[in-house]
Amino acid sequence: MKIKPITMLLMMLAGWINKEQQHMIEYLKEENKILREKLGKKRIILNDSQRRRLAILGKKLGRKLLDGISSFSPDTLLKWHRQLVAQKYDGSKNRSKCGRPRISDELKQLIIDMAKDNKHLGCRKLHGYLKYLGIKVSPATISRVLREHGIDPCPDRPERTSWNEFIKAHWESLAAIDFFTTEIYTIKGLVRYMVLLVIDYKTRKVEIAGIIPQAYGDWMKQIARNLADPIDGFLKDKKYLITDRDPLFTKDFKAILRTAGIKCMKTTVASPNLSPFAERFVRSIKSECLNKMLIFSETHLRYVINEYLEHYHTERPHQGIGNNIINPLPQPEDGDIVCHERLGGLLKSYRRAA
Numbered sequence: 001m002k003i004k005p006i007t008m009l010l011m012m013l014a015g016w017i018n019k020e021q022q023h024m025i026e027y028l029k030e031e032n033k034i035l036r037e038k039l040g041k042k043r044i045i046l047n048d049s050q051r052r053r054l055a056i057l058g059k060k061l062g063r064k065l066l067d068g069i070s071s072f073s074p075d076t077l078l079k080w081h082r083q084l085v086a087q088k089y090d091g092s093k094n095r096s097k098c099g100r101p102r103i104s105d106e107l108k109q110l111i112i113d114m115a116k117d118n119k120h121l122g123c124r125k126l127h128g129y130l131k132y133l134g135i136k137v138s139p140a141t142i143s144r145v146l147r148e149h150g151i152d153p154c155p156d157r158p159e160r161t162s163w164n165e166f167i168k169a170h171w172e173s174l175a176a177i178d179f180f181t182t183e184i185y186t187i188k189g190l191v192r193y194m195v196l197l198v199i200d201y202k203t204r205k206v207e208i209a210g211i212i213p214q215a216y217g218d219w220m221k222q223i224a225r226n227l228a229d230p231i232d233g234f235l236k237d238k239k240y241l242i243t244d245r246d247p248l249f250t251k252d253f254k255a256i257l258r259t260a261g262i263k264c265m266k267t268t269v270a271s272p273n274l275s276p277f278a279e280r281f282v283r284s285i286k287s288e289c290l291n292k293m294l295i296f297s298e299t300h301l302r303y304v305i306n307e308y309l310e311h312y313h314t315e316r317p318h319q320g321i322g323n324n325i326i327n328p329l330p331q332p333e334d335g336d337i338v339c340h341e342r343l344g345g346l347l348k349s350y351r352r353a354a
Contacts, residue, residue, distance in 0.1 A: 103137055103145075111137075111145050123153040173239035174201040177209070178278040179246060180286070184295040193301060198227060198234055198241075199278050204318050204326055206281055207234040208305055211298065220253045228260035240265050242275050277320070284312075292346060307342050315340065315349035 114126055121129075123143040130137055143153040177198045183190050196209040209223050227235045235241060241257060242265045243249045254264045267274040289308045295301050317323045335352035342348075 103141060107135065107137065108145050110135075111142055112149050112151065115146055115151050170240055172202050173237070174242065175199060175235055175238045175240070176201065176242040176275045176278040177249075178244060178275060178282065179215070179248070180282040182286075182290050182295070182301065184297065184301050186297060193298065195305065196223065197278065197281060199281055200234075200238075201277055204277065204321055206309060206312060208309065209234070211302060211305070215248050217248075217250055217252065220248055220250060221256060224253045224256035228257055228262060230260070233260075235260070235262055238262055242267065242278075244272075244275065245269060280320075281312075289343065289346060293343070304343065308347065311342050311347045311349065315347075315351075 111126060111130075114129065115121065118126075123139045123146060126142050127137065127139040130142075146153040175198055177196065179194050179196055181192050181194055183192055185191075191213055193211060193213055194215050195211050196215065198207045198209050199205070207227075209227060210219070212219060227233050230236055235257070239261065240263050244267050249264065249266075257264060272279045285305070285308055289304065293304060295304060313326045314329050315325065317325055329351065331352045332354060333352070335354060337350055338353045340349045340351060
């Protein structure tokens with residue numbers, strides 16, 4: 001069989017090209033081998049674009065050819081190829097997310113606050129209140145939120161009334177009574193005097209019920225009668241009187257108040273925080289007035305306390321009632337601002353001059 005010259009020429013050219021490609025492949029294989037020796041056990045980190053390029057080319061070669069020339073294992077390259085195919089047909093971005101959307105942190109906090117403020121409400125009752133407020137949330141979600149924050153979602157949570165809850169529920173009918181002492185100079189020397197105060201929880205008004213060197217039973221009974229007087233007694237509209245565990249608050253003292261419809265509520269041992277307003281008044285009158293003066297008689301003590309009470313009721317703002325004054329004195333709207341002093345400038349207040 002006679003071979004045409006052109007065919008012979010093409011066969012020689014193809015053989016030469018194949019030989020050149022083989023040399024290039026041998027060179028690249030040796031170069032890869034040297035690079036792997038240099039890298040040692042270090043892992044080659046590729047980005048997504050580089051993995052994609054190698055995966056496309058590696059799929060064409062197949063596992064056998066890759067095993068001899070690639071720096072990566074054939075399984076790795078083929079795994080990249082499978083991931084590339086999976087990404088091509090991945091339609092998860094077009095699907096809507098499963099389940100209900102998560103509720104906001106503000107709504108979670110509202111559910112927790114409502115459950116804590118209303119211990120008898122369960123998740124379904126809370127759902128009813130939220131529905132009335134125009135908030136869409138399921139009872140199951142409310143139950144989950146309560147459980148996540150350690151609150152029993154069932155409606156039979158134990159109801160234990162705290163002092164804070166008790167005070168808020170009986171705000172207008174609450175008052176507290178307490179003693180404080182101060183030392184005064186007399187002819188007999190330094191004498192301790194006891195001052196008995198009563199404070200209205202709602203208005204913060206204070207009444208000094210009595211001042212005496214040493215309180216005793218009959219004196220306390222008379223104080224109870226004065227406080228419970230139906231005409232001008234300080235406690236005539238009150239239902240509860242908070243006392244500490246001082247033995248001076250005797251059974252007779254409490255019986256007189258009980259006759260007038262006033263119940264004494266005794267605080268626990270060593271718990272001044274259970275009568276905070278009375279304790280705060282004692283701190284105020286001592287730090288602002290008594291601890292800054294030398295008092296030389298009972299008459300002087302009564303004068304100083306009366307001056308402080310006038311300042312306390314008519315001139316001093318109180319943070320507990322919104323920085324307002326209990327019984328502010330009338331003043332014009334646009335007069336000059338003047339400073340008013342009591343006890344030689346120890347107590348100062350400001351008002352507009354008439």
